[in-house]
Amino acid sequence: MSLKSSKKLLTKVRTFATSANLGPGFDCAGLALDIYNDFEVYEGNSKKNCVFFNGQDIQGIAKDENNLICITIRKVLERKFGLNFINYQKPIEVTCKINVPVERGLGSSSTAVVAGLLIANRIYDLNLDILELLNIGLEIEPHPDNIAPCLAGGLVISYKSKNGSYKFEKINIIENFKILLMIPDFKINTNGARKLIPDLIPKEDAILNIANFAILISRLKDGNIENAADFIRDKMHQPYRKDVYPDSLNIVEELNNNFEIPAAISGSGPTAFAFISESRFKDFNEKIMPDLKVKYSDFEFKFTKISNKGSYYF
Amino acid sequence: MSLKSSKKLLTKVRTFATSANLGPGFDCAGLALDIYNDFEVYEGNSKKNCVFFNGQDIQGIAKDENNLICITIRKVLERKFGLNFINYQKPIEVTCKINVPVERGLGSSSTAVVAGLLIANRIYDLNLDILELLNIGLEIEPHPDNIAPCLAGGLVISYKSKNGSYKFEKINIIENFKILLMIPDFKINTNGARKLIPDLIPKEDAILNIANFAILISRLKDGNIENAADFIRDKMHQPYRKDVYPDSLNIVEELNNNFEIPAAISGSGPTAFAFISESRFKDFNEKIMPDLKVKYSDFEFKFTKISNKGSYYF
Numbered sequence: 296m297s298l299k300s301s302k303k304l305l306t307k308v309r310t311f312a313t314s315a316n317l318g319p320g321f322d323c324a325g326l327a328l329d330i331y332n333d334f335e336v337y338e339g340n341s342k343k344n345c346v347f348f349n350g351q352d353i354q355g356i357a358k359d360e361n362n363l364i365c366i367t368i369r370k371v372l373e374r375k376f377g378l379n380f381i382n383y384q385k386p387i388e389v390t391c392k393i394n395v396p397v398e399r400g401l402g403s404s405s406t407a408v409v410a411g412l413l414i415a416n417r418i419y420d421l422n423l424d425i426l427e428l429l430n431i432g433l434e435i436e437p438h439p440d441n442i443a444p445c446l447a448g449g450l451v452i453s454y455k456s457k458n459g460s461y462k463f464e465k466i467n468i469i470e471n472f473k474i475l476l477m478i479p480d481f482k483i484n485t486n487g488a489r490k491l492i493p494d495l496i497p498k499e500d501a502i503l504n505i506a507n508f509a510i511l512i513s514r515l516k517d518g519n520i521e522n523a524a525d526f527i528r529d530k531m532h533q534p535y536r537k538d539v540y541p542d543s544l545n546i547v548e549e550l551n552n553n554f555e556i557p558a559a560i561s562g563s564g565p566t567a568f569a570f571i572s573e574s575r576f577k578d579f580n581e582k583i584m585p586d587l588k589v590k591y592s593d594f595e596f597k598f599t600k601i602s603n604k605g606s607y608y609f
Numbered sequence: 610m611s612l613k614s615s616k617k618l619l620t621k622v623r624t625f626a627t628s629a630n631l632g633p634g635f636d637c638a639g640l641a642l643d644i645y646n647d648f649e650v651y652e653g654n655s656k657k658n659c660v661f662f663n664g665q666d667i668q669g670i671a672k673d674e675n676n677l678i679c680i681t682i683r684k685v686l687e688r689k690f691g692l693n694f695i696n697y698q699k700p701i702e703v704t705c706k707i708n709v710p711v712e713r714g715l716g717s718s719s720t721a722v723v724a725g726l727l728i729a730n731r732i733y734d735l736n737l738d739i740l741e742l743l744n745i746g747l748e749i750e751p752h753p754d755n756i757a758p759c760l761a762g763g764l765v766i767s768y769k770s771k772n773g774s775y776k777f778e779k780i781n782i783i784e785n786f787k788i789l790l791m792i793p794d795f796k797i798n799t800n801g802a803r804k805l806i807p808d809l810i811p812k813e814d815a816i817l818n819i820a821n822f823a824i825l826i827s828r829l830k831d832g833n834i835e836n837a838a839d840f841i842r843d844k845m846h847q848p849y850r851k852d853v854y855p856d857s858l859n860i861v862e863e864l865n866n867n868f869e870i871p872a873a874i875s876g877s878g879p880t881a882f883a884f885i886s887e888s889r890f891k892d893f894n895e896k897i898m899p900d901l902k903v904k905y906s907d908f909e910f911k912f913t914k915i916s917n918k919g920s921y922y923f
Contacts, residue, residue, distance in 0.1 A: 455817060494812055497810075498845070501818065506766050509634065511823075
């Protein structure tokens with residue numbers, strides 16, 4: 296599929312897959328991965344003020360104004376120009392090259408929201424900064440744990456600031472590991488998965504997550520994830536969702552408990568991920584992964600790394 | 610008050626004050642402070658198998674076998690020798706020099722528990738390691754956030770391991786700040802304060818604490834606590850206890866909100882503490898502290914630092 300077109304090119308953006316939660320960092324932590332979607336934006340020749348989506352024909356991605364990119368662009372314009380935004384709209388066409396698996400817990404929808412944010416900021420010359428973009432994006436997708444790392448790159452912890460708006464902190468870590476994604480062949484709708492988690496949770500579960508996540512971050516900063524499997528354990532989301540991704544959780548528990556390899560569910564699943572330290576990589580590849588591939592033959596196994604760069608124009 | 614005695618000296622231990630929670634690190638984080646209690650242990654001449662407590666006459670500290678040191682020694686013996694422990698008991702007398710304020714949220718009772726653990730380990734030649742001591746101590750005082758840093762020194766995050774026992778992680782940080790303790794003239798019973806916090810808490814509050822605490826730890830490791838007041842905010846304990854330490858919480862909020870100085874309640878209060886960065890220390894002392902001292906005239910203001918050493922024999 297070519298990204299070329301005879302129409303006038305307005306901008307090109309690259310947005311990254313993200314893995315949210317990282318085990319105990321529920322609804323606040325996310326990691327940008329080196330897997331990305333590319334979007335080319337052309338002047339449209341339609342009278343319709345909406346995005347027409349060309350490119351790969353991917354099931355579940357709308358090709359009309361209901362596409363998340365289009366929705367996001369309208370939201371940005373509405374925030375900037377109020378209800379008159381409709382007068383400012385330019386017809387555009389977007390061509391895409393999609394590499395991020397859809398509805399697998401890898402932040403696919405955030406790649407579209409962030410694309411919409413960056414496209415609107417550029418083609419309407421808005422000069423919105425990254426925090427303004429984040430907070431507009433959150434009106435579309437109300438959880439920052441994918442959008443913030445998708446915008447900023449790296450390992451990002453988002454938080455609600457005193458004034459109620461979201462901010463984030465990019466955490467410097469030592470990346471002496473590879474990230475193994477284990478992607479099963481079915482989709483999970485994030486909104487459905489969210490409903491499985493009650494509004495009130497046991498205090499003791501929260502304490503476990505607070506301790507584990509802080510230690511996990513400390514270990515990542517020290518470049519010391521050997522024997523860190525204890526610290527990726529979570530009690531706030533994965534146990535409630537175990538019926539929607541039983542095999543994924545089995546892999547996670549097997550890696551954590553039998554091999555001391557830190558593993559967790561990516562976002563709301565069904566993808567599982569693991570941090571494979573460089574020092575154990577050869578051993579893992581030769582002795583552990585072959586058996587996993589046999590046992591979990593429906594899963595795609597794929598190594599990736601962190602994208603320390605955030606989404607960008609190219 | 611002299612620590613000397615004509616009786617045979619068995620051991621001397623020094624145990625440290627601790628500040629638990631550090632804002633969002635509820636029930637898992639604690640910091641050992643450079644304020645300590647010293648205990649000298651002598652052979653007793655009594656037939657009673659219990660600790661007789663000499664030294665300062667401090668209200669609220671039992672002088673008989675109900676003293677926490679004595680209770681802890683019995684618990685260690687019981688764990689080691691079973692119900693026959695009574696046959697192993699040696700009569701001892703303990704003389705103390707108490708510097709850690711009692712029932713102020715500075716881990717005073719943990720100094721006694723840890724003293725009991727270390728004394729028992731030494732005088733009965735038990736060779737228990739620090740994790741064994743921690744877990745026995747937790748049978749007396751069931752929360753690790755004071756006992757673990759009192760034993761290990763430094764900034765410690767405790768966690769429940771897979772097998773249910775407690776472990777801890779000592780976090781290396783850059784200490785480019787002073788710790789200001791603000792100690793009001795009244796006591797709070799920790800057990801009573803614990804009952805104010807419900808067993809079920811809003812998920813959103815837990816998420817705030819998870820994010821804030823991980824960022825706070827990251828900032829402390831980077832030696833960057835400028836503008837870190839956002840990250841010491843907590844929703845899991847301080848708001849529930851605000852009626853028991855209203856002035857302490859006022860100081861905390863004033864420092865956080867008006868001066869961007871990270872401050873929180875120490876343990877279950879009523880002491881408040883703040884991290885005063887070296888770069889702002891002069892400015893704080895000249896411009897902020899004088900007003901605070903006038904406004905909160907019932908509080909003692911005291912600077913201290915971290916004790917990176919854990920409790921020890923001396």
